[in-house]
Amino acid sequence: MSLDRVDGLDKLSGKSAFVDDLTVPGCLFGGTIRSPVARGRIRKIHFSTAVDWSDFVIVDHRDIPGSNEVALIESDQPALASTNVRHLHEPVLLLAHSKLHRLREGLRSIRVEIEAAPPLFDVEAQPTKEMLQHGSDNVFKRIDIRKGDPASVFAKASRVIEGTYRTGSQEHVYLETQGMIAHQEGETLVVRGSMQCPYYILDALTIAFDRPKERFRVIQCPLGGGFGGKEEYPSVVAIHAALLAEKAGRPVKIIYDRQEDMAVTTKRHPSRVRHRTAVDDDGIILAMEIDILFDGGAYVTLSPVVLSRGTLHATGPYRCDHVHVHGEAKLTNSPPYGAFRGFGAPQTLFAIERHMDVIARDLGLDPGELRRRNLLCQGDTLATGQKVQDGVDLTALLARGEELAGVSLATQEYAAFNRSHPYLRRGVGRATFYHGAGFTGSGETHLASEVWVEGLADGRVRLLTAQTDMGQGTMTILAQIAGETLSVDPRSIEVVTPDTSLVPNSGPTVASRTAMVVGKLIEDGCRELQRILDSGSGPPSGKDFQNALELHHRENPGDLLRVSRSYQTPPGQNWDEVSYQGDAYACYSWAAHLAHVEVDLRTFQVRVTDYVALQEVGRVLNEVLARGQIQGGVAQGLGWTLLEEVILENGAMKNHQMMNYIIPGSGDLSPIRVFFEEIPSPSGPGGAKGIGELPLDGPAPAIINAVCHALSASIREIPLTPEVLMEFLGGKE
Amino acid sequence: MSHFDLTLELNGKKVTRKIPLRSRLLDALRYDFGLTGTKEGCGEGECGACTVLLSGRPVNSCLVLARQAEGCKVETVESTSTETLRRLNATGTSQCGACTPGIVMTARWLCDNPQTLDLMSLREFMSGNLCRCTGYDGVLSGIECLLDQEEGES
Ligand code: FES
Numbered sequence: 001m002s003l004d005r006v007d008g009l010d011k012l013s014g015k016s017a018f019v020d021d022l023t024v025p026g027c028l029f030g031g032t033i034r035s036p037v038a039r040g041r042i043r044k045i046h047f048s049t050a051v052d053w054s055d056f057v058i059v060d061h062r063d064i065p066g067s068n069e070v071a072l073i074e075s076d077q078p079a080l081a082s083t084n085v086r087h088l089h090e091p092v093l094l095l096a097h098s099k100l101h102r103l104r105e106g107l108r109s110i111r112v113e114i115e116a117a118p119p120l121f122d123v124e125a126q127p128t129k130e131m132l133q134h135g136s137d138n139v140f141k142r143i144d145i146r147k148g149d150p151a152s153v154f155a156k157a158s159r160v161i162e163g164t165y166r167t168g169s170q171e172h173v174y175l176e177t178q179g180m181i182a183h184q185e186g187e188t189l190v191v192r193g194s195m196q197c198p199y200y201i202l203d204a205l206t207i208a209f210d211r212p213k214e215r216f217r218v219i220q221c222p223l224g225g226g227f228g229g230k231e232e233y234p235s236v237v238a239i240h241a242a243l244l245a246e247k248a249g250r251p252v253k254i255i256y257d258r259q260e261d262m263a264v265t266t267k268r269h270p271s272r273v274r275h276r277t278a279v280d281d282d283g284i285i286l287a288m289e290i291d292i293l294f295d296g297g298a299y300v301t302l303s304p305v306v307l308s309r310g311t312l313h314a315t316g317p318y319r320c321d322h323v324h325v326h327g328e329a330k331l332t333n334s335p336p337y338g339a340f341r342g343f344g345a346p347q348t349l350f351a352i353e354r355h356m357d358v359i360a361r362d363l364g365l366d367p368g369e370l371r372r373r374n375l376l377c378q379g380d381t382l383a384t385g386q387k388v389q390d391g392v393d394l395t396a397l398l399a400r401g402e403e404l405a406g407v408s409l410a411t412q413e414y415a416a417f418n419r420s421h422p423y424l425r426r427g428v429g430r431a432t433f434y435h436g437a438g439f440t441g442s443g444e445t446h447l448a449s450e451v452w453v454e455g456l457a458d459g460r461v462r463l464l465t466a467q468t469d470m471g472q473g474t475m476t477i478l479a480q481i482a483g484e485t486l487s488v489d490p491r492s493i494e495v496v497t498p499d500t501s502l503v504p505n506s507g508p509t510v511a512s513r514t515a516m517v518v519g520k521l522i523e524d525g526c527r528e529l530q531r532i533l534d535s536g537s538g539p540p541s542g543k544d545f546q547n548a549l550e551l552h553h554r555e556n557p558g559d560l561l562r563v564s565r566s567y568q569t570p571p572g573q574n575w576d577e578v579s580y581q582g583d584a585y586a587c588y589s590w591a592a593h594l595a596h597v598e599v600d601l602r603t604f605q606v607r608v609t610d611y612v613a614l615q616e617v618g619r620v621l622n623e624v625l626a627r628g629q630i631q632g633g634v635a636q637g638l639g640w641t642l643l644e645e646v647i648l649e650n651g652a653m654k655n656h657q658m659m660n661y662i663i664p665g666s667g668d669l670s671p672i673r674v675f676f677e678e679i680p681s682p683s684g685p686g687g688a689k690g691i692g693e694l695p696l697d698g699p700a701p702a703i704i705n706a707v708c709h710a711l712s713a714s715i716r717e718i719p720l721t722p723e724v725l726m727e728f729l730g731g732k733e
Numbered sequence: 734m735s736h737f738d739l740t741l742e743l744n745g746k747k748v749t750r751k752i753p754l755r756s757r758l759l760d761a762l763r764y765d766f767g768l769t770g771t772k773e774g775c776g777e778g779e780c781g782a783c784t785v786l787l788s789g790r791p792v793n794s795c796l797v798l799a800r801q802a803e804g805c806k807v808e809t810v811e812s813t814s815t816e817t818l819r820r821l822n823a824t825g826t827s828q829c830g831a832c833t834p835g836i837v838m839t840a841r842w843l844c845d846n847p848q849t850l851d852l853m854s855l856r857e858f859m860s861g862n863l864c865r866c867t868g869y870d871g872v873l874s875g876i877e878c879l880l881d882q883e884e885g886e887s
């Protein structure tokens with residue numbers, strides 16, 4: 001069924017109040033003074049004498065009551081730089097004023113004087129001694145996945161095919177920028193704003209202020225988009241707003257404008273992936289050696305886990321008994337790279353899927369045929385030894401995708417077209433891939449997510465989770481899951497907006513885990529509620545359920561009928577964090593994406609003329625929302641592939657405005673045709689699996705493979721902007 | 734003179750507020766008239782999130798000085814009929830909702846001026862409203878629903 005978005009009318013009418021839409025009486029405006037250089041030592045901070053500073057609130061690192069860090073995996077990132085800076089735009093000082101134009105004047109009138117040190121921008125370069133800033137080698141995280149004995153296979157192999165692939169960064173461009181309001185309420189610091197993970201912020205605040213959790217309350221406002229960009233970064237804004245509010249003794253609102261947001265916040269990790277593949281004459285893959293390098297930026301933040309997901313997707317959906325994947329995330333003096341929809345997988349999947357076409361070309365095989373010979377079958381194992389048992393038939397999935405996209409006819413037509421047309425070239429490309437749903441490895445076990453389901457006296461049900469709705473439809477999906485489980489109208493289900501003083505910690509809203517992992521807990525909680533209300537004639541549902549609920553409350557006045565459900569590791573799921581062996585994810589979603597392109601050799605523009613996205617995501621819970629997730633993800637992936645170029649200057653984004661960082665508009669796209677295969681999965685509610693990130697993985701390889709088909713070329717790098725393509729084709733002046 | 738009295742015919746009602754001279758129409762609507770339905774996405778005329786109808790024409794309110802709107806008719810997303818909202822919701826026109834008010838206003842103008850589509854496709858027409866969530870297919874089918882309904886009625 002497709003329940004219309006429960007928050008849809010409020011979004012459409014503009015009634016949904018984002019953080020900047022809130023008016024808080026007596027609120028000050030907060031802003032950030034940042035490092036003007038990429039690396040160095042802070043010498044002095046100069047306040048212009050032309051400004052009257054008496055009515056400004058000024059905060060620096062000495063005002064931090066607890067540990068000066070933005071707590072995440074490690075504690076290396078300061079909330080406000082004290083002695084050294086490691087990247088351009090690193091926060092140094094905070095200002096607040098009751099008048100926005102005075103705040104702006106203040107921000108313009110402070111100069112941070114820094115004794116510059118040589119910055120490191122090239123992640124591929126071997127760092128010299130003076131460039132070392134993290135450990136003994138600037139490596140944030142190193143991961144190896146080993147299977148079989150690739151070295152001995154390579155030693156005997158008659159055919160080894162190599163390729164190096166690179167992907168650029170990408171800015172999220174959620175349409176609502178970062179923002180946070182903090183104020184004191186008695187003993188409690190209340191922070192509300194745009195965030196994916198309220199409990200991450202709560203943890204970061206307790207450490208920066210060295211106070212117990214009970215002294216903070218973190219509330220999520222409706223989000224104008226996240227895509228991972230509001231996973232870890234909002235902790236920075238939250239700490240800043242809280243510091244200013246505490247010092248001012250008044251509420252403080254920090255809202256980044258678009259240019260600040262694009263310049264300073266996290267982006268997708270740039271990558272370089274090298275493949276060496278041993279194949280036999282029939283194109284059967286014998287051994288794979290994959291070497292991955294991610295640019296992590298200046299602090300550790302989430303790079304280790306982004307790298308982890310990247311390495312775990314690096315082999316693609318192919319059978320291979322001898323594998324070595326090596327991954328490293330390393331420091332540079334760029335603002336930290338961070339979570340972005342796909343989380344490392346789009347980078348490594350671009351590499352393997354492009355490499356498959358390179359191998360096919362080398363062998364003179366059709367790229368579809370090469371894939372068919374190597375695709376995983378049920379019972380095969382991934383590089384970690386995890387057995388594939390989702391019931392998906394990848395060969396059939398690819399065949400259906402090729403049929404939906406009309407590949408064989410198009411291939412013939414394009415050959416004739418390309419021979420005769422003076423300047424247009426057409427091609428078709430494909431990508432087959434998978435995306436692990438939920439946290440990696442034992443992540444879900446460590447999180448131990450908890451949800452509450454409450455049966456109310458008026459016969460309604462209330463769901464309490466920390467899951468945020470950033471546009472993907474959390475509120476609708478959770479209401480729908482509960483409604484379907486209980487056979488009641490989902491519109492009667494109340495989904496509580498995350499507020500750490502009200503909801504349990506059901507984990508962050510990331511990793512395509514909400515519908516699957518948290519949804520499953522909600523389903524279990526609803527079932528438990530039915531069991532409690534069972535008066536002997538079986539678990540009640542529908543009207544009976546509501547009657548039983550009302551009866552329960554009449555008989556037990558004032559009872560809080562609350563069921564708590566916590567994540568339990570499914571029996572038989574094992575993961576070894578050290579050897580990287582075992583079940584890396586509870587389950588996987590699978591896809592075949594196909595793109596048709598037309599390249600204009602006059603303008604070097606690539607136009608995607610048709611896009612087929614076929615995926616197996618378990619049971620589709622809500623057709624309209626699911627299709628919207630796929631189409632939005634494909635559009636974002638297309639942007640990363642063809643349009644979106646993050647130009648770095650001194651390590652940070654130079655083109656930090658929407659005028660010169662181009663995201664796809666409706667005119668840049670053709671209809672994105674979405675199809676589902678549905679094989680109910682035991683992992684999620686009603687058989688659902690994760691969906692949100694999967695669509696980001698396909699467009700880059702499918703589109704570039706199509707361009708390479710059109711041009712008989714071998715392009716190994718994105719973004720493929722017209723300028724890059726012009727150079728590639730030798731159109732240099 | 735740092736402030737002036739701005740009078741608008743705002744969503745059918747005549748209203749006046751004293752506002753800073755330097756205000757953009759967007760700021761006046763959001764902060765002085767309290768209509769926060771209109772959103773700011775970029776502040777430089779690129780994204781269309783701030784689209785309102787000024788004297789019946791769609792404009793990026795971040796590029797219009799409040800003073801330029803003096804005495805004019807201004808329509809914002811708050812004046813949209815529930816029926817229109819409901820139709821748009823059914824196709825997935827909105828996900829996060831940040832681009833949405835601008836899209837709704839552009840769509841409303843198109844419904845009043847459907848002959849525009851003789852000159853260009855709906856896809857081209859909508860290309861001034863950027864959306865990062867939907868990939869536009871849900872948006873375009875929502876607007877097609879509105880146009881079909883208008884046609885049915887006329
Ligand atoms: S905010 Fe006006 S066009 Fe983007």
Ligand code: FES
Nearest residue numbers: 828829864865866
């Ligand atoms: S719905 Fe989020 S930007 Fe359009």
